[in-house]
Amino acid sequence: MNSVKTFIVLFAATLISACTNQPSKPTSSDYLAAFKAETGQDGRACVNNSDINGYGTLDPDSVVSIDSRRMNEYFVAVTNRRCDGIGTSSVAAIGGNDWELCGGRMDTITVAGDRCTIGGLFAYDSREAAFDSWDRVKAQFAVEKPTEKD
DSSP: OHHHHHHHHHHHHHHHHHHHTSOOOOOHHHHHHHHHHHHOOOSBOEEEGGGEEEEEEEETTTEEEEEESSTTOEEEEEESSOOTTTTTOSOOEEEOGGGEEETTSSOEEEETTEEEEEEEEEEESSHHHHHHHHHHHHHHTOOOOOOOOO
16 A cells, blocks of 8 residues: 555656756736837837738747738737637637727737737837837747767
8 A cells, every 4th residue: 555655656756856957938918018128118009900911920829920911011909818629720810909909908809709908008110129029028938958978
């Protein structure tokens, strides 16, 4: 009986140890703070709803790129919380009050019935600038993988 208890205790300790060694995924708040620091913007940019040409997922939980019909306008939106389905849905309702979508208000992205409030909307002069910014933000949260020693 003692060997069963010992096994259970060791097994539980192994599970707990494995969980604590997993890197935590950045939260929406982490991304929002990182984009503010990266861009120097307050996250309150706006885009006219009629100018939204399409969207794409950068982070499957909370970061979305928004393409504008206007030349030299591109946006990155960060939701206030995890937005289930944003990475897999082919259709999203993106919109805000007063015919424009803005960050830092109650404007939302609705995906698969889940309304996700936009915590920050960041404006860029080009798609390339937006993706470069996203790469720098992502790099802040990258976890170094240990290298094998010979």
